[in-house]
Amino acid sequence: MQTRQSGFTLIELLVVITLIAIASSVVTLAMRDPAATRLEQEAARLTALLESARAEARASGLQGRWEPRGSTADAPGFRFLGFPDTTPRPTNWLNEGVSAEIVGARAVVLGPEPMIGAQRIVLRLDAQRLVLATDGLGPFVVAGDEAAP
Template identity: 45%
Template sequence: MSLRSRGFTLLELLVVVSIIALATAGVGIAMRDSGQTLVEREAARLAALLESARAQSRGGGIPVVWRANPRGFQFEGLPPSAQATLPSQWLDSGTAVRGNGVLVLGPEPLIGRQQVLITHQAFPERTLSVATDGVRPFTVETVQ
């Protein structure tokens, strides 16, 4: 009868350490800062909406203005059917615009450099810019 040593093999220990490392990484990703995520989501959505309205303005040859208001925002100049397809409220009621809340979207292909600053009332230190140089599409940029 031989004495067999008790314990774990190196392979078993490596598997357990790998599982712990993957679980820790998953938890770290899941616990991402909700304030930053909220503002990023609103800014990305606004950039897409602005590009949609800009395309409709160019296609129809009509001037379109985006204007922030206390309850959300509105697109002025679009026909009623087009306005019905575009939302007029933020995803979260705490989202706000800092500074200038008016953007001219067309109908000219070159609209000039414009930006709007998006923030959240609960996270005022987190501000993102939705901006264009007048030629390229609106993009989300971090405010320094």
């Protein structure tokens, strides 16, 4: 009588190990950079804040502006100017290390005119960057990471 041995062959083990290696490499490549995710969150929040302030400036006839305070530790964040103090507005980024630069200007004009002129804001966090832009008539949108002039 012959006894039959049970178990896996070397080829079966190699196939399983190869499949696990391929799956783990795909997952590793699919994982997002946390800085990019945080920067996209800041960009979405800033576009909502800018559009809200823009609508308020148009409705109330105020000369509203937004400007970043700077990227230094003593003056982080941003501020809205020309709006009444009755409505508190955010003045800080959600994540530390975020900085903003307005391309070709010191402040973003938000109203009171419906057409405000094309404007671009470059957001940075670590090595990541995103550009928020408007053509002046449409809303602010995330335009990607285009190179700023």
